[in-house]
Amino acid sequence: MMTIRSSISQSLIGLAFFSTTAVFTPTATAETIIGQSGNVRAEISYDKPEEYQYKNVRLKIIRAGKTILDQKLPQENEYDRPVGNLSGQENNLPVQDLDGKKEPEIIADFFTGGAHCCIYSLIYRYDNKSQKYIKIRHEWGNGGYQLKDLDKDGLPEFDSRDDRFAYAFTSYAASGYPLQIWHYRQGKMIDVTRRYPKLISNHAxxxxxxxxxxxxxxxxxxxxxxxxxxxxxxxxxxxxxxQRVQQAYKKSDRTKYFADLRKFLRETGYFR
Ligand SMILES: [Ca+2]
Ligand SMILES: [Ca+2]
Incomplete structure (x- = not known):
């Protein structure tokens, strides 16, 4: 009943004028984040936060007029906060074809609260066989990401940074981060940073x-x-x-710093 009514009224008034409280929400205090691409529409709803706690966070995915998924999202705790679109408008949920298979994926981003950490994404793709949405979770640490078509092939990349460098050698504020670029293929996130030498070079x-x-x-x-x-x-x-690092860093702890740095870069997979 709710579904039919809301899809009718949405199509009448259009997404731009969609009123969050009037149509979708089960209670007057709920809020929603909405996104749409082609015939796929996704909505995250939650009770209006009290003391930074977000309760009853739900995701609903409607595909070709049919509700395929409608479930409570797996928050680790009630401080986990849906953040909408990290790359743009806050109340817009990214619904976008990430892998070029003509079927939009849904990206639900969360921030776990606290001073910095952490942002993670739940990425949902439609599986034709089971006719269900299958999700993966990707951790971004403090830095998050931006969706950008970096190689101009019409599909977005996740422009991010290697957050393992936070606090690794110094305070958070004085930490620097290597570039990290991901894309989504066959239901998985793949680190494709090395395919972008020009961007890495500028970044360096x-x-x-x-x-x-x-x-x-x-x-x-x-x-x-x-x-x-x-x-x-x-x-x-x-x-x-x-060579450049060793020439630049002359402080008295340099031997230990270089040894720590070598160990860290090996452990994080920058060299073997
Ligand atoms: Ca797709
Ligand atoms: Ca691209």
Whole structure:
């Protein structure tokens, strides 16, 4: 009843003028985030937050007029907050074809609260065989991502950063991050950063610039040098990177820093 009524009134008034409280919500205090692409429409609803707690967070996916999924979302705790579209409007849910198979996926992003951490995505794709939506979860750490078509092939990439570098060598504020780019294929997130050498190269230059700036301002710059070196490894220029880092960093703890850095970059997979 609710579904029929809401889809009729939505088609009448259109998405732009969609009133969140009047049509969809079970109670007067609920809020919604909505997205649509082609014949797929997705809605996240939740009770209006009290004391930062978000209760009854639900996802509903309607495909070709049929409700395929309508369920409570797996929040880890009630401080997990749906964030809408990280790349644009806050109340817009990304519904977009991520893999070029002409079927839109749905990205539900959450922020776990706290000072920084963390953002994660639940990505839903329609499985033709089972006629159900199948989800994966991807962790972004503090940094999140932006959906951008970086290679201009008509499909979005997830433009992000390697968040494992947060606090690795210094405070959060003085931490630098290597570039990280992901795409979604066959229901999986794949790290495709190395396919974008030009972007990595620009990114490395920016990290180096920031390093020289904050070094002049009195920071030791360890966080940015670490990220710079990781970018250089992504470019296949690890040796050159080490030379520059070793020339730049002259502080008394340099032997330990270089050893820690080498260990960290090996553990994070930048080299073997
Ligand atoms: Ca798709
Ligand atoms: Ca692309």
């Amino acid at each position: 230059s920016e990290l180096w610039q920031t390093y020289t700036q904050i070094e002049q301002e009195g920071d030791d710059g360890k966080g940015f040098l670490a990220a710079y070196l990781a970018d250089k490894y992504l470019l296949g220029q690890g040796e050159d990177g080490w």
